[in-house]
Amino acid sequence: MSENLLEVDPQPEDASRTVAEAPERTGRPEDVPEKFWDAERGALRVEALLKSYRELERKLSARFAPPGDDAPEEERQRFRRAIGVPETAEEYVVEQRHELVGADPEVNALLHEAGFTPAQVQVVYDLAAERLLPIVAEAAGQFEAERQRDRLRAEFGGEERFRRTARQIASWGKANLPAEVMAALSTTADGVIALHRMMEKGEPALARHGAAPEPMDEAALRKMMRDPRYWRSREPDFVKKVTEGFRRLTGG
Numbered sequence: 001m002s003e004n005l006l007e008v009d010p011q012p013e014d015a016s017r018t019v020a021e022a023p024e025r026t027g028r029p030e031d032v033p034e035k036f037w038d039a040e041r042g043a044l045r046v047e048a049l050l051k052s053y054r055e056l057e058r059k060l061s062a063r064f065a066p067p068g069d070d071a072p073e074e075e076r077q078r079f080r081r082a083i084g085v086p087e088t089a090e091e092y093v094v095e096q097r098h099e100l101v102g103a104d105p106e107v108n109a110l111l112h113e114a115g116f117t118p119a120q121v122q123v124v125y126d127l128a129a130e131r132l133l134p135i136v137a138e139a140a141g142q143f144e145a146e147r148q149r150d151r152l153r154a155e156f157g158g159e160e161r162f163r164r165t166a167r168q169i170a171s172w173g174k175a176n177l178p179a180e181v182m183a184a185l186s187t188t189a190d191g192v193i194a195l196h197r198m199m200e201k202g203e204p205a206l207a208r209h210g211a212a213p214e215p216m217d218e219a220a221l222r223k224m225m226r227d228p229r230y231w232r233s234r235e236p237d238f239v240k241k242v243t244e245g246f247r248r249l250t251g252g
Contacts, residue, residue: 035048089108101133149162152192168199169199170186173185181218185243191243221245221246224241
């Protein structure tokens with residue numbers, strides 16, 4: 001197909017007019033440093049800008065990177081101050097999340113030596129209260145339960161006899177005692193021994209009189225069972241007081 005020779009790009013009527021109408025070069029913007037401006041071209045010096053940026057990035061990285069083990073002590077201290085580590089461990093302020101987990105001077109000293117910030121120290125104590133404390137409490141409860149079982153094995157003449165007697169006591173207690181009383185006495189060796197004595201004597205007084213125990217005795221004992229000294233720390237004197245109270249209540 002032949003090209004249409006009449007279709008040509010229009011030429012400007014006056015070349016001098018085109019040059020005259022070209023936009024003038026602008027000057028350096030106020031927010032651009034002179035070293036980054038090419039006055040001849042009226043544009044940014046991209047290479048100079050990139051070079052300056054890389055140098056700045058290198059300096060910032062070196063400034064905020066932890067100093068090495070062989071760094072001078074002055075540099076190490078400067079870095080600690082920069083990230084917020086206090087001058088002494090005594091300056092840590094810890095918000096206590098649980099009554100059993102409070103600030104410890106020795107722990108704080110170790111954390112300060114390791115370069116912990118106040119926020120990081122608070123996280124350590126928070127984790128101890130939220131995660132570690134339940135594990136410790138569970139382990140302590142298991143240890144105490146096993147200690148109580150050892151006592152019962154000795155009381156009843158060995159593992160096999162204890163297992164057999166335990167099944168008898170459980171069956172008898174379910175048939176003769178309120179569930180709350182049975183649950184309370186079953187958690188300690190003293191309580192199990194008391195249950196065994198009641199079982200050997202026959203029907204307990206609590207079962208005979210049912211809903212007419214002395215007014216405040218049973219309520220007071222249940223309140224004591226909810227006390228942390230009974231179910232958590234298992235204070236011997238406090239647990240014994242609860243056990244003896246149920247023993248008197250049931251006539252055992």
